[in-house]
Amino acid sequence: RYNPSMQATHLPRHVAIVMDGNGRWAEQKNLSRSQGHEQGAQMAVESVRYCGEVGIDVLTLFAFSSENWQRPLQEVNFLMGLFITTLEAQLPELNRQQVQFRVIGDLSQLNQELQDRFKAAQNLTQNNTGLCLNIAANYGGRWDIVNAAKRLASAVSEGKLNPKDIDEACFHQYTCLSDLPEPDLFIRTGGEFRISNFLLWQLAYTEMYVTDVPWPEFTIKELQGAMEAFQQRKRRFGQTDGQLED
DSSP states (O other): OOOTTSOSSSOOSEEEEEOOOHHHHHHHTTOOHHHHHHHHHHHHHHHHHHHHHHTOSEEEEEEEETTGGGSOHHHHHHHHHHHHHHHHHHHHHHHHTTOEEEEESOGGGSOHHHHHHHHHHHHHHTTOOSOEEEEEEEEOHHHHHHHHHHHHHHHHHTTSSOGGGOOHHHHHTTSTTTTSOOOSEEEEOTTOOOOOSSSTTTTTTOEEEEOSSOGGGOOHHHHHHHHHHHHTOOOOTTOOHHHHHO
16 A cells, blocks of 8 residues: 655645546446545545555544535435435444544534534544544535634634734634644645635645546556655745745
């Protein structure tokens, strides 16, 4: 499973993935879109296992966006059911692997059974010390920022926060994933060059990797290739090459 050419050090701490292309992949193979999503779920399981094995600290998967409600009702219902069946099948193994399972997004719009399953999985794994797996469900980057602004406004109105103390660091504490390192590597499969409202605040200095490979074909070899590409990047954060060398 390991690529000998990939450096064991300088791996990204936090990988964020837009798992795109399930439906198009299925249609090209004369399969149902549901079969594409099922294959995509299997690739997600393999990616989680691999990231845990190589020592990635955080993996965030964009599973269902706030815009995905616009899809056909049959497909939306299938995806909600796929969340439940996949979680039910994989939770014991995730717990055994010490994966800490989290969900980010506006969960209030999800059906009660799914909310309960997510909550139970988070409670079961909250003290695990391995990979932190974030599933973005009914998540949108703009929602995240607006939600943070609302919470800041409440803190100010309640006298808990002085507006003069609000800066980037303060605002960050009210966003999703504020207790985790920001993404180092953003992967988008399926060939689209868009962020698609994913982690808009958190991706400010993230390295981008876009591939034409659809998610159901994004094998561990492809994932290793993305990480190798990341290792070749120079992360300047506003500095010059000379400063980095010094």
